[in-house]
Amino acid sequence: MSITSNEFSPTRRLVLKGAGIAALIGLGAVPFDVAPALAAANDAYPAEAFKQKSEADAIKALYGKTAEPSDRVKMDAPEIAENGAVVPISVTTTLADVTSISFLVSENPIALVASYRIPAGTLPSVGNRIKMAKTSNVTVLVEAGGKLYSAVKEIKVTVGGCGG
Template identity: 40%
Template sequence: MKRRMFIQGSLAAGVAGIAAPAAMAKWSADTFEAKGMDATIAAMGAGEAEASDKIKIKAPEIAENGMVVPVQIKSEIEGTETISLLVAENGTPLTATFTLGEGAAADVKSRIKMGKTSDVIAMVTAGGKTYKNHVSVKVTKGGCGG
């Protein structure tokens, strides 16, 4: 009897593991493959984002290598549910979305790819509203710093 329960449990876990990524794949395709800022924001459902200085973005003013730009986003907005990171001048602006569990610290770090100088935009959802902030990052060619 224990063997049968183990096999049934294993099969159920396997099916759940296959179904979850398939469900997320459509969402990812709609948002991560959107071309341009307007299409990306529409796909995210974040058209009415409110500017907020409670979103802190730490990124270099000048990135000598656009292939690897370190970025940290910290939200001081209570009840932060998601943090999304966009690069306005990239062909597909959405670079990451972090979904936070209840009580999780709203502080994320990532390394992003930037094709050229651009605004880096952080969008935060909390309590059914969307908030945003941005910083400009200058990308130099050849690592000359200017």
């Protein structure tokens, strides 16, 4: 089996190479189809924001502006988290034109936990599970119409989720 396939391999390789090149050319011919997906991919990972230790610095790096508290940002989170490794938190808002929703835990070694981008047509509501090192304020930021709104809640943690 292997002997025969070795015999034919040079031609096979050529054929595969040819196919590869054809595929590349094919891709090049339809860049406009790919553009919307690339636009999302170009929304680069905010690495700087995920390096900041403090909440304020993370918000600055991520949004470059300050948030105002809003009662239209509703956070659904437990009062007490028995296990800091898995704290379920969800957020929903009645604000219009929401473009992003972010979660920050001020007492975590890195404050920013997650940031979600909400394209038009996607509902401004996100649920996820986060880690908390210890009892801390959890801040949710909602960017809507170019402005930043926030809601804060203290969650008590009985067992830390960051190697405590």
